[in-house]
Amino acid sequence: MRNIFVLVLALFSVNAGAQTYPNKPIRWVVPYTGGGITDVVTRIVTQKMAASLGQPIVVDNKPGANSIIGADLVAKSPADGYSIVTVIAAHAANVTLYQGKLPFEPVKGFVPFSLAAIAPLILTVNNNFPARDVRELVAYAKANPGKVNFGSSGIGAAAHLTTELLKQTAGIDMVHVPFKGTAPALLAVQSNDIQILVDVPSTLMPHVRGGKIKALAMFSGKRVAGATEVPTMAEAGGPALEAATWVMFLAPAGTPPAVIARLSQEAHKAVNDAEIKTRFSDIGIEPVGGTPEQTSKFLAEEIAKWSKVITTAGVKAEQ
Structure with missing residues (x-):
């Protein structure tokens, strides 16, 4: 009888806590520096969520070690809803890249509750690169194996693995040149130190429209709002590949x-707010939301997809 009483009391405490949640500010860790897509999306969404929840949400940038430092901080925080982390596609890659070497469990250590947004990636090239579309890029790379360089913001980044996927699908040999962030990679493609750069439209389209680089295609099954002048991979004569970075809570x-249910509902409501949808659309970001179950399924699919690419390419994590 005493055991039953203890169990009932525990359940009552959990339910009571959930009903009063939140009753203090929420710490929301972004494991990257400010100003990037992860930080921008998080701040836009959490501002709307905070107004609805009635408590401040404090965004805390904790960059370092390919997002591992910030994710570890939240993984080891109390599981009470007052410590949240934003992750991107690199989190799915880290599962394979750092298998067994992370200070936390990247899958079992978290509950995914919202896929806030997806940003299809764009394929750009140096202005003097001879290809006018993806068909010509593939033909040129096949005729010049190992002589075309592509950059990324770092090993295991969505842009890196997406270009590896293109290599594998098209059967071409190109050389990866990793940089510490997108800014130096962008300078490198403009100066022809690298010929190809994949990243999000919000980063690359201003330089495309400014005439500094050329856009060949979007890794998407349909044209992307905010960059409708850029064809899809299939329209540009390439393999019909779809790849994106994404923002997940x-x-x-x-x-x-x-x-978890409350957080998920509030996040879904926020990302589908008319004003936020317009702001996202203008920079090539698609709002999603969804349930915890849908988010977990999406993450599992992304882990499997990029694990195959990483294994096939022989990608090794930075030491």
Whole structure:
């Protein structure tokens, strides 16, 4: 009888806590520096969520070690809904890249509760690169194996693995040149130190429209709002590949289901707000939202997809 009483009391405490959640500010960790897509999306969405939840959400930038430092901080925080982390596609890659070497469990250590947004990636080239579309790029790379360089913001970044996927699908040999961030990679493609750069439209389209680089295609099944002048991969004569970076919200494993449900509902409502949808659309970002179950399924699919690419390419994590 005493055991039953203890169990009922525990359940009552959990439910009571969920009903009063949140009753203090929420710390929301972004494991990257300010100003990038991860930070921008998080701040836009959490501002709307905070107004609805009635408590401040404090965005805390904790960059370092390919997002590992910030993710580790939240993974080891109390599972009470007051510590959240934003992750991007690199989180899915880290599962394979750092297999067994992370200070936290990247899958079992978290509860995904919202896929906030997806940003299809864009393929750009140096202005003097001879290809006018993806068909010509593939033909040129096949005729010049190992002589075309492509850059990325770092090993395991969505842009890196997406270009590896293009290599594998098209059967071409190109050389990866990793940089510490997108800014130096962008300078390199403009100066022809590298010939190809893949990244998000919000970063690259201003330089395309400014005439500094050429856009060949979007890794998407349809043209992307905010960059409708850029054809899809299939329209540009390439393989019909779809790849994106994305922004996802995670809570520590063990967070009460009722709290997860509240966070998920508020995030979904925020990203589908008319004003936010317009702001996202203008920079080539697609709002999603969804349930915790849908978010977990998406993450599992992304882990499997990029694990295959990483293994085939023999990509090794930075030491």
